[in-house]
Amino acid sequence: MYIFLVLFVTLSLSFSLSAENRNTDTSLYIEFLKAESINKRLSDSKTWRALMHYHDDAFSSTGYSSYVDDPDFFYTEQGDIDGETELLRTIEEIFSSENIGNDHGQCRFIYRFKWLSEQLNIDNEKLPKVVCSDYLQWRSEVNAHSVSLIFPATTLNSPSSMFGHTLLRFDPPDVQEGSDWLSYALNFGANVNNDDNSIFFAYRGLAGGYPGVYNMMRYFEKIKEYNRMENRDMWEYKLNITPQEVDLMLAHVWELKDINFDYYFLDENCSFRLLELIELVRPEANLTEQFKYAVIPTNTVRSVVDEGMVESTQFRPSEVSVLRTRINNLSDDLQSLSRALSEDISVLESPEFTALTDNKKGEVVQLAYSYLRYVQRQTQRDEAMAKRSHRLLLALNKLSTEKVIVEEPAPPETGHETTMAAFTLGERNDDFFQQLNFRVNYHDLLDNEQGYLRGAQIMFANTELRYYEDAGFKLNRFDLIDINSISKRNLFLDPLSWRVNVGYERVFSKTDDIGVLQVNAGVGHTYEVTSDMDVYGLFTARAENNEDFDYLIEPAFGTALGMLNNTSFGAQRLDVNGYKFLNGEYRIKATFDQNINLSINHALRFSLGREWHKDDSFYDVSASYRYYF
Amino acid sequence: MKRSLLAASLVAASFSASAVVPGGDSCGWGNMLFEGQSGLPMHVVASTTNGTSGNASFGMTSGTNGCSANGTLTYGGNPMIDLSSIMGEFSEDVARGHGDAMTTVAVALKIEAQDRQTFESVMHENFAVIFPTENVTSEEAMAAVLEVMKADARLSKYAA
Numbered sequence: 001m002y003i004f005l006v007l008f009v010t011l012s013l014s015f016s017l018s019a020e021n022r023n024t025d026t027s028l029y030i031e032f033l034k035a036e037s038i039n040k041r042l043s044d045s046k047t048w049r050a051l052m053h054y055h056d057d058a059f060s061s062t063g064y065s066s067y068v069d070d071p072d073f074f075y076t077e078q079g080d081i082d083g084e085t086e087l088l089r090t091i092e093e094i095f096s097s098e099n100i101g102n103d104h105g106q107c108r109f110i111y112r113f114k115w116l117s118e119q120l121n122i123d124n125e126k127l128p129k130v131v132c133s134d135y136l137q138w139r140s141e142v143n144a145h146s147v148s149l150i151f152p153a154t155t156l157n158s159p160s161s162m163f164g165h166t167l168l169r170f171d172p173p174d175v176q177e178g179s180d181w182l183s184y185a186l187n188f189g190a191n192v193n194n195d196d197n198s199i200f201f202a203y204r205g206l207a208g209g210y211p212g213v214y215n216m217m218r219y220f221e222k223i224k225e226y227n228r229m230e231n232r233d234m235w236e237y238k239l240n241i242t243p244q245e246v247d248l249m250l251a252h253v254w255e256l257k258d259i260n261f262d263y264y265f266l267d268e269n270c271s272f273r274l275l276e277l278i279e280l281v282r283p284e285a286n287l288t289e290q291f292k293y294a295v296i297p298t299n300t301v302r303s304v305v306d307e308g309m310v311e312s313t314q315f316r317p318s319e320v321s322v323l324r325t326r327i328n329n330l331s332d333d334l335q336s337l338s339r340a341l342s343e344d345i346s347v348l349e350s351p352e353f354t355a356l357t358d359n360k361k362g363e364v365v366q367l368a369y370s371y372l373r374y375v376q377r378q379t380q381r382d383e384a385m386a387k388r389s390h391r392l393l394l395a396l397n398k399l400s401t402e403k404v405i406v407e408e409p410a411p412p413e414t415g416h417e418t419t420m421a422a423f424t425l426g427e428r429n430d431d432f433f434q435q436l437n438f439r440v441n442y443h444d445l446l447d448n449e450q451g452y453l454r455g456a457q458i459m460f461a462n463t464e465l466r467y468y469e470d471a472g473f474k475l476n477r478f479d480l481i482d483i484n485s486i487s488k489r490n491l492f493l494d495p496l497s498w499r500v501n502v503g504y505e506r507v508f509s510k511t512d513d514i515g516v517l518q519v520n521a522g523v524g525h526t527y528e529v530t531s532d533m534d535v536y537g538l539f540t541a542r543a544e545n546n547e548d549f550d551y552l553i554e555p556a557f558g559t560a561l562g563m564l565n566n567t568s569f570g571a572q573r574l575d576v577n578g579y580k581f582l583n584g585e586y587r588i589k590a591t592f593d594q595n596i597n598l599s600i601n602h603a604l605r606f607s608l609g610r611e612w613h614k615d616d617s618f619y620d621v622s623a624s625y626r627y628y629f
Numbered sequence: 630m631k632r633s634l635l636a637a638s639l640v641a642a643s644f645s646a647s648a649v650v651p652g653g654d655s656c657g658w659g660n661m662l663f664e665g666q667s668g669l670p671m672h673v674v675a676s677t678t679n680g681t682s683g684n685a686s687f688g689m690t691s692g693t694n695g696c697s698a699n700g701t702l703t704y705g706g707n708p709m710i711d712l713s714s715i716m717g718e719f720s721e722d723v724a725r726g727h728g729d730a731m732t733t734v735a736v737a738l739k740i741e742a743q744d745r746q747t748f749e750s751v752m753h754e755n756f757a758v759i760f761p762t763e764n765v766t767s768e769e770a771m772a773a774v775l776e777v778m779k780a781d782a783r784l785s786k787y788a789a
Contacts, residue, residue: 101687177742180708181733220715220733293678366725373717376663390763397756401725 026126030095031122031196034088042119043084050280051112051252052083053261069211072262072549073104091116100130107132110251111280141214142171142184144250145243149265149274150185151235151301152226153412154453155318156487156495165226166271166297169219169236181220185251186236187294188214188273191260196611208284211260212273214253228319229377235411236314237301245281250279271300278304287308298451302413317406320493323374326367327492334364342368345391352584362399371492407571415451416628418442424464426607426622435476437624445484445564446571446595448603454566455486455526455534462503473516474567475574479503486564488526497536499528501561507587508613509548517545520579522560526616533565542579549583556581570595570603588612601628632752660713661764663722710737713767726742726753734774740787747783 016285042048049064057065066073066080073079079086093105094113106113107130116122148169168186175183190210218395226232226605241249261273285307287300304310317325327335334356341347341364353361369392372385422437440461443452464476480502487495500521506513524538542556558579565572572595576587591609602625609620668732712719713717715730722728726749752774758763758772778788 179729179733179736181715181729182736220730250770269724287641369721373663373721379666381661386661386763390664390760393720393760395752397724403727627674 004311006536017493026095027240029126030092031121033091033122034165036120037087037091037116038084040119040518042116045119046283047115047280048083048087050276050283051115051174051255052079052086053276054083057081061368067261068259069262073255073259073379087116091120094122095127097128100128102131104128104134106130107135110135110256111225114248114251120586121464123629137558138254139250143172144184144246144249144354145173146171146175147239147241147249147302148314149237149239149304150222151237151297151412152222154231154456154458155230155236156453156485158194166274166300166441166529167222168274168277169222170250173243178547181218183222184216185222185289186214186216186218186274188261188270201604211259212262213260214256214273216253220320222318226318228315231318231320231410233318233321235301235315237304238314239254239278239304240311241278241281241412248281249277252277255509258612271297275300275303278309282307282309293391298412298415299418303410305413313411315408315411316405317408320374321406322404323367323370323492326363326370327405327490329404330363333493334360335425338364338367338371341365341387341392342371345388348391348395358399362401365399366401367394367492368392369396374492410450412451414600416443416448418628420447420628422605422624422625422626424622424624426620428620429618431468433466434467434620435464435624436620437465437626438463443481446487446573447626448592448595448597448600452599455564456616457482457486457499459483474506474513475504477503477505479505483571486526486534486536487529490528496523497538499538499540508547508611508618509546509585510615514547516547519543524560529563532567533563535561535563537561540577540579544581549581549585551583554581554583556586570597585614602626603628639771658766660716662717662760662767662770662784663763664717711735712771716767717772720756723756723759726750738774738778738787740784744783744787747781748778751777751781 037043038537052551053067054064056063058177059065060081062081064081064083067623068080072076074086075089076082076085079089083109090105090109091113093108094116096105101107106127110132117124148171150167152165152171163227167188169180169183170186171177171180171183189212189532190215190422193527223234272288279285279287287303287307326525330338337347337352341353346375347353348365353364356364369389372389376382376385376389418441420437420439422435424435426433426435439463442458442460443456444459445455445457459479459482462477462482464478466474466476468474482499482501482503484499489495490496498504498521502519504515504517506515509516520540520542521539522538524536526536528534538558538560542558543553544556545553556579558577560575560577562573562575563596573593574591575593576588576590578586580586586619589609589611593608594606596604596606605624605626607620607622607624611618660739712734715733718728718730719734721733731749732745733754735745737742738748742747758777759770765773775788778784
């Protein structure tokens, strides 16, 4: 059928060569190209599917649909589920004699046009001449030659940064001599409506209530956002994408200008969209297929590293990392002096200050200034603070200060994998048990800290299934969410430490172990003992649904005290946690856990626990083998 | 005293008709130094969803950071990259005489590599001229940068 059509079109085309009427000639040529495209099954090709963002979709009548949720992206009404019709129509549009300008098919969908020209050997002479001035201007402004994957890492005390984020940065050829601050960053995120002040917008953001869009801005806006406002260190991975491939990527990025995608925080998120873009120019890389479900940005980084696409890695410390380093570089006395100076500018005239060497003066003033900037970021502009900041800069102008070097941590992709399974043997009150443990993700305080942020625990769906000889299988615990942020305070920085846990657990209640649903949270302080050892104290609250209790939900209040020590062979923790219910029942539990890192993805963990209750007290000891994958 | 007078007159000279902030009211050029962070709830949501807040820009010189496309700050007849959001970093770098923000401003002003050192030291020497008070706006500081450059033999060609 197709062959006949091609034959017919080819024949009629050869007859029409002598024809005077260009319109007929062109429309025959278009028919020929359309037949060719059908013949070559172009609409089934990987590139076309990628360009249209098609994915398998059981709910679609064609078995697939586009992630794009915007009629402006398609010429045809069914373009989101019918690739062939859309392709045929695109061929017509690039030959259109109307709208010669930026809205023409050749300008609107640059990549589609380039690709179709190549696949069908389209004769340039037969195409209408169109100048895409907007695209050309944009493309010369985004003077891109190479591309880097940017990963702003997790930070303590910001649940929104839990999994990190990824974006791309396009650098000009001379970025080394110039400034990467001026390079363009490509970000995919929810387009949040400024006027929407409802308390639901975080929820809406997660549930897909806001459309996702690409946008581009100068990279310094992103440095400001992540390095400065959110205190996140940034990792920059220069990819071995060639300038030609960069050109193709940008051609497609232009097609996505102002185009809405469905946005879901967990799967169709920033990471997924960026992987799609990379895959478009490196179809053999297969980056997106590995992540059908939740795409965790660290794993994005891991996948491009594993594909051998990373040329070099750069670490850009956050402003708070720089501040912490500046603090640690000064003696206690100078820290106090600097802290005092930040409050009172007349310290500049004090004998303690004037006695210092110029070099030390510079460092003291710099720290005082950096600290004020840090404080200022979290509040409205303060007249007195602004005045002090300015005076400090005037003083700094007469002194000098060293460029501070923040010690570079191990990059995130060198850390353990994010899913964990463990096998445990243990004994609880003379009852021997075996236990299987499975955690969907991500990291707890005792896991190998390489590539992770110390003091930050984030767990989703952490499950412990126990088998007791006499009682059989028991779900010992299921933590839906378990977040713990251990953030140490010093003379300058006063973050809170906190924990939140929601889930099911088996607890001793009255006479026996029973399962309860519970929510608990705590807030408090952490202080440094040595650079590797912290102690913490928190006030805690708990709400428990327990069949032994009179009320559906029984509240409890308590405290938690502990010590966390990161040794060279693994982290250890001592935690004493006690709480008392309003009905008088109480539980106190002391645990000591020791993790032993065997390698990045293998570890042993030993746990000793002792519990005290109103009527009883007993112990719980275990040893597990943990595997991360 | 002399210096601040000089600065004041420089600023007045170069932006005599600047009753309207370039790029509009919500544009960063009108911000004073040491601006705090406002709009916290918005920020939380934006970062939760890794999103932008209502201003989906696409990398054009203007249109970012709340600046409207017309009335962007210009120099030498060319639209200027909106550097208002890094003025805080720039002031610190000028005070010290080095830093990434200073390099960024130099590149944005198309200062060639061989003149960057001069730019850094001229800026450093003129800190008090460029940032005479804590209430200087980004726009005033940028205007003073250009005036200081005009007064320097090697840098004047970049500020023309």
